[in-house]
Amino acid sequence: xxxxxxxxxxxxxxxxxxxxxxxxxxxxxxxxxxxxxxxxxxxxxxxxxxxxxxxxxxxxxxxxxxxxxxxxxxxxxxxxxxxxxxxxxxxxxxxxxxxxxxxxxxxxxxxxxxxxxxxxxxxxxxxxxxxxxxxxxxxxxxxxxxxxxxxxxxxxxxxxxxxxxxxxxxxxxxxxxxxxxxxxxxxxxxxxxxxxxxxxxxxxxxxxxxxxxxxxxxxxxxxxxxxxxxxxxxxxxxxxxxxxxxxxxxxxxxxxxxxx
Amino acid sequence: xxxxxxxxxxxxxxxxxxxxxxxxxxxxxxxxxxxxxxxxxxxxxxxxxxxxxxxxxxxxxxxxxxxxxxxxxxxxxxxxxxxxxxxxxxxxxxxxxxxxxxxxxxxxxxxxxxxxxxxxxxxxxxxx
Numbered sequence: 001x002x003x004x005x006x007x008x009x010x011x012x013x014x015x016x017x018x019x020x021x022x023x024x025x026x027x028x029x030x031x032x033x034x035x036x037x038x039x040x041x042x043x044x045x046x047x048x049x050x051x052x053x054x055x056x057x058x059x060x061x062x063x064x065x066x067x068x069x070x071x072x073x074x075x076x077x078x079x080x081x082x083x084x085x086x087x088x089x090x091x092x093x094x095x096x097x098x099x100x101x102x103x104x105x106x107x108x109x110x111x112x113x114x115x116x117x118x119x120x121x122x123x124x125x126x127x128x129x130x131x132x133x134x135x136x137x138x139x140x141x142x143x144x145x146x147x148x149x150x151x152x153x154x155x156x157x158x159x160x161x162x163x164x165x166x167x168x169x170x171x172x173x174x175x176x177x178x179x180x181x182x183x184x185x186x187x188x189x190x191x192x193x194x195x196x197x198x199x200x201x202x203x204x205x206x207x208x209x210x211x212x213x214x215x216x217x218x219x220x221x222x223x224x225x226x227x228x229x230x231x232x233x234x235x236x237x238x239x240x241x242x243x244x245x246x247x248x249x250x251x252x253x254x255x256x257x258x259x260x
Numbered sequence: 261x262x263x264x265x266x267x268x269x270x271x272x273x274x275x276x277x278x279x280x281x282x283x284x285x286x287x288x289x290x291x292x293x294x295x296x297x298x299x300x301x302x303x304x305x306x307x308x309x310x311x312x313x314x315x316x317x318x319x320x321x322x323x324x325x326x327x328x329x330x331x332x333x334x335x336x337x338x339x340x341x342x343x344x345x346x347x348x349x350x351x352x353x354x355x356x357x358x359x360x361x362x363x364x365x366x367x368x369x370x371x372x373x374x375x376x377x378x379x380x381x382x383x384x385x386x387x388x
Binding site: 225 | 278279
């Protein structure tokens with residue numbers, strides 16, 4: 001049956017260490033950040049950081065400042081700092097978002113930062129995304145054709161055909177959507193999750209691809225596809241404003257229409 | 261701890277190549293239940309009173325019985341499809357899941373049969 005309580009070693013100690021920057025000012029903010037060190041016998045805890053964030057427009061800036069000045073052991077992924085690599089996805093004030101595109105000014109009061117929900121934690125804010133990437137690989141996200149490519153040019157698409165894949169192809173695989181989905185929490189090993197299904201959709205509707213049927217066959221499964229109950233947390237949290245819920249609904253429609 | 265690759269784990273036993281019928285019939289039955297449910301509630305509210313003899317007379321009259329049987333069957337069918345989704349969502353253990361799904365199917369068939377039988381018995385029975 002569903003497990004309603006976390007195992008003992010996963011329960012979070014809400015009163016972890018407190019780190020205060022020396023001088024307090026009007027721009028001092030409090031950040032409460034989930035910490036977990038796999039090499040320590042201590043379970044996860046929430047540390048409190050109080051610091052002047054006047055030089056930090058975005059949450060990622062504050063995390064970098066903490067790592068640089070208060071606690072160098074704070075661990076998180078980051079790379080592009082402009083919302084295109086998807087590395088710094090985390091749960092900020094209860095919503096999955098990118099730390100680099102989340103403005104400090106938009107967050108009131110204490111800022112609570114946790115790793116993406118319901119994933120194994122490698123360390124601090126770094127979740128283990130192995131399964132998430134494997135699910136992406138499962139949908140074989142590359143062009144599959146039998147017709148040889150024209151010898152003198154690329155495979156062509158009309159403007160309208162390209163527009164169908166424009167948005168789905170903009171997914172950065174940050175995992176905000178899949179880890180916000182309750183169905184993915186309960187059945188993550190078998191439900192592919194919104195990100196992988198959005199990627200599948202992107203190739204199914206790509207007019208250059210010639211294996212739409214095989215792709216639909218691969219998805220036709222009570223768990224892989226039909227665990228989606230249109231909760232729409234995925235669309236709600238997508239930092240790129242994509243609509244995985246609609247893509248999944250379109251796949252479900254294609255499953256029906258291909259039978260008639 | 262398993263040494264199986266991540267891709268092997270998510271591949272599992274492959275796609276079941278089904279699920280579309282379940283999903284589609286669940287939608288069809290839910291749409292069918294809108295007029296059937298409205299009809300049932302409105303027809304009952306329109307009765308002067310809800311004692312046994314008034315309702316039994318209503319069941320015996322006109323086209324009530326066949327529509328009522330349809331309502332029972334579609335309702336039970338839709339409920340069975342819905343309970344199946346809930347079980348698949350929340351029951352992880354394969355044995356428990358199989359047992360729960362089987363019991364739910366049996367229970368829904370039995371309930372539908374009892375419902376149909378009850379309607380027929382009133383509709384075809386004597387007025388007394």
